[in-house]
Amino acid sequence: MDKIVVDGGRPLRGTVRASGAKNAALPLLIATLVAPGEHRLANVPALADTSTTLSLLGRLGCPSLVDGDQVRLDTSRIAFHEAPYDVVRKMRASVLVLGPMLARAGEAKVSLPGGCAIGTRPIDQHLKGLEALGCRFTLEGGYVHGKAGDLRGADFRFDMPTVTGTENVLTAAVLAQGTSVLRNCAREPEVVDLCHFLVALGARIDGIGTETLTIEGVSRLSPPTRPYRIVSDRIETGTFLVAAAITGGDVEVTDADPALLGSVIDALRSAGCTITTTPTSVRCARSGPLRPFSLVTAPFPGFPTDMQAQLMALACLAEGDSTLVETIFENRFMHAAELRRMGGRITEKGNLATVHGTGRLSGAAVMASDLRASAALVLAALAADGLSEVLRVYHLDRGYEDMVGKLRRLGARIARVSDGERDAARFQAAMDAPLLEASG
Ligand code: UD1
Numbered sequence: 001m002d003k004i005v006v007d008g009g010r011p012l013r014g015t016v017r018a019s020g021a022k023n024a025a026l027p028l029l030i031a032t033l034v035a036p037g038e039h040r041l042a043n044v045p046a047l048a049d050t051s052t053t054l055s056l057l058g059r060l061g062c063p064s065l066v067d068g069d070q071v072r073l074d075t076s077r078i079a080f081h082e083a084p085y086d087v088v089r090k091m092r093a094s095v096l097v098l099g100p101m102l103a104r105a106g107e108a109k110v111s112l113p114g115g116c117a118i119g120t121r122p123i124d125q126h127l128k129g130l131e132a133l134g135c136r137f138t139l140e141g142g143y144v145h146g147k148a149g150d151l152r153g154a155d156f157r158f159d160m161p162t163v164t165g166t167e168n169v170l171t172a173a174v175l176a177q178g179t180s181v182l183r184n185c186a187r188e189p190e191v192v193d194l195c196h197f198l199v200a201l202g203a204r205i206d207g208i209g210t211e212t213l214t215i216e217g218v219s220r221l222s223p224p225t226r227p228y229r230i231v232s233d234r235i236e237t238g239t240f241l242v243a244a245a246i247t248g249g250d251v252e253v254t255d256a257d258p259a260l261l262g263s264v265i266d267a268l269r270s271a272g273c274t275i276t277t278t279p280t281s282v283r284c285a286r287s288g289p290l291r292p293f294s295l296v297t298a299p300f301p302g303f304p305t306d307m308q309a310q311l312m313a314l315a316c317l318a319e320g321d322s323t324l325v326e327t328i329f330e331n332r333f334m335h336a337a338e339l340r341r342m343g344g345r346i347t348e349k350g351n352l353a354t355v356h357g358t359g360r361l362s363g364a365a366v367m368a369s370d371l372r373a374s375a376a377l378v379l380a381a382l383a384a385d386g387l388s389e390v391l392r393v394y395h396l397d398r399g400y401e402d403m404v405g406k407l408r409r410l411g412a413r414i415a416r417v418s419d420g421e422r423d424a425a426r427f428q429a430a431m432d433a434p435l436l437e438a439s440g
Contacts, residue, residue, distance in 0.1 A: 004390040004404060006381035007413035007431055008363055011249035014410045018237045018256045019045040019401040020069065020230035024190040026093040027167045028197050028230060029053045032075045032223070033062070033100035034175055035201045039073045040227035048397040052091045056083055060097070070227065078105045085111035085142065091398070095123055096164055099172035102135050102148040109145045121329070125162045129169030132156040133176050153178035153217055161186040161211065161299045167194050174203035176217040185211050188300040189260045193231040200224040234260040235306045236400060239375050241265075241284040242310045243407065245273045246317055246383040250285035251410055258282045263303040267295050267311060271318060292320035292357055297328050309335045309376035315355035316344040317383050322355045335373035338366040342380050342388065363388040371399045378403065382412055391419065 020043035030053060032039040044050060046069070054064045054071070061079025065072045081101060088094040088111040101108035113123065123144075127137050130146065132154040138145050153176045158165060166185040171194070173180035185191065187209060195208040201224060204216035237256040244251035245268055258265065258277035265275050268284055272291040276283045292315065297305040305328040315322035316339055326332045333353050336346045341364045345356040363386035368374030374395040381388035390396075393416065396403055404416050415430035 001419040002393050002416050003419050004378060004393050004396070005415055005417055005430065006363070006378065006388045006390070007428070008381050008384040008386065008388060010382075010411055010413060011247045012243050012251050012382065012407070012410040012412055013249050015252045015254055016240050016406050016410055017254050018232040018240075019043070021045070021190055021193070021233040021235070022047055022049055022399045023163070023188070023235070024193040024231050025050055026053050026091075027096050027164070027171075027190065027194050028228070029057065029071065029073065030093075030096045031100055031171050031194060031197060032073050033057070033060070033078065033097065034104055034171060034198075035221035035223050036076050036104075037074075037223040039075060039223045041071045041073070041230060042069060042227040043230040043232070044069050044071045045233065045401045047399060047401055048394065049091050049093065049399060052087060053093070056087045056094055056097070059084070059087070060101075081105060081107045082109040083111060088113055092121065093164060095126060096168055096171070098126060098144070098146055099130060099168040099170070102130060102146050103151055103172040103175035106148050107146065109143050111143050112139070123165070125158050125160070125165040126168045129156050129158065129165060129182070130172055133169070133172055133180065135172070151176035151217070153180040153215070155181045155183075157183040158185060160184070163188050163191060166191050170194065170205075170213060170215065171198065173215040174198050174205070174217060174221065175219070176215075178217055180215040180217065182213045182215070183211065185213050186299060187211055189231055189234060189257075197228050200228055232256050235304065235372070237261060237282060238264040238304070238307045239310055239379070239400070240406070241268060241275070241282060242314050242379055243382060243410070244284040245271060245286050245290070246314050246379050248286050249410070250283070252281055252283040254281045256280065256282050262301060264307055267293055267303065271314060289359070290314065290318035290357070292318045292322040294323045296325040299328070305329055305332065306372050308332065309372045310379055312336065312346070312353060312355060313339060313376040313380040315357055316342075316346070316361055316380065317359060318355075318357035319359045320357055322357060324353045324355065326351045326353070334369040335376045338369075338373070338377055339380055341366055342384055344380070360385065362386060365389040365391065368392040368395045371395045375400065375403075378407075378414075382407070382414070
């Protein structure tokens with residue numbers, strides 16, 4: 001297993017391109033199942049989760065071809081109905097096959113995702129919404145087995161806005177007979193991207209971007225003639241903005257959409273950063289000290305839970321007390337313990353974390369617990385004095401395309417080395433090695 005080593009304390013400067021959004025790519029790739037034929041998607045990020053999704057689709061009988069950031073996918077035939085445990089355990093988003101498979105093939109069997117590092121994360125809302133459309137579920141040997149005849153439109157209200165829940169039910173409703181009204185839907189930009197993709201396949205959806213989606217079911221959908229381009233990754237963009245903020249640097253992220261980052265930009269400004277935007281880029285610069293700030297995670301357009309860990313790392317570098325309230329997931333402060341190992345002074349009380357910022361962190365060996373926690377630890381390491389090691393980087397591979405390469409091009413001293421490696425001199429050599437070798 002690999003780890004990331006960082007020699008911290010250098011301000012990052014330059015320009016970096018945002019990749020396509022992981023959380024849009026996965027549902028869109030899976031949603032191709034509703035329209036038989038050959039699909040072409042562009043701006044697909046090269047991530048472990050993308051490969052897992054394509055291998056899952058392959059196991060359902062849909063082969064694919066990857067060429068750079070373009071993916072061709074043939075969904076003409078669905079040969080199997082099962083998303084097995086060994087795939088779902090790696091990637092919860094596999095549960096998204098339920099909606100499209102039930103709508104198109106009338107059957108789907110998906111291993112229950114179970115708990116994960118950031119909470120229990122049930123799928124009851126997915127199942128209730130699909131049941132409202134006429135699906136029936138049984139639980140057998142850890143699998144949810146769904147069956148459906150002809151789906152019928154329904155009026156359904158989610159108990160809470162759920163991103164993948166909305167996506168799952170929506171992707172079935174587009175092929176149901178009659179009208180569906182889905183209420184209290186998630187409004188995240190990735191849900192909006194899925195809506196636009198489904199419309200490009202021929203679906204009829206009203207209220208896109210609002211909490212009420214009205215879907216007029218159609219009997220058949222087909223792949224669009226032109227490749228569909230996936231929206232840019234607002235969480236990756238936000239992570240690079242924090243990299244500039246935390247190191248006292250100046251970074252511009254291109255191919256980004258600042259309109260999707262309002263709450264993150266507000267938090268960075270209140271921390272003392274200068275943010276400038278164009279319609280397709282965001283730039284973050286900091287020269288003065290970091291100020292403490294407060295944030296509360298909330299469904300879009302609120303502050304994204306997927307940026308909470310990165311901002312906690314930033315708060316450690318501010319001088320004074322910052323507060324972070326996590327309202328989406330329980331148990332999403334696992335990075336706090338690792339930040340403490342780097343000298344962060346963080347107290348937790350339920351879903352409230354108070355960071356007593358001291359303006360500095362020191363390098364240490366730390367362990368990533370989930371994807372965004374890993375990003376937070378890398379950010380902390382970039383600002384810390386001395387060498388840090390971030391272990392379990394496979395989490396990072398799930399959601400950040402070439403993070404080490406992108407950070408090195410911004411001037412970071414960072415490298416990926418094998419986990420057994422302990423020799424500081426070799427770390428230095430790895431960080432000085434040409435980019436291709438080190439970013440692997
Ligand atoms: C998605 C994102 C994830 C992000 C999260 C919140 C993807 C692939 N993942 O995850 O990166 O952190 O949104 O923005 O897009 N809930 C239930 N029952 C359900 C479904 C959800 O109780 O059936 C609860 C969850 O436990 C959580 C809240 O609803 O407390 C929101 O979760 P949800 O939006 O569903 O997260 P995901 O779609 O799993």
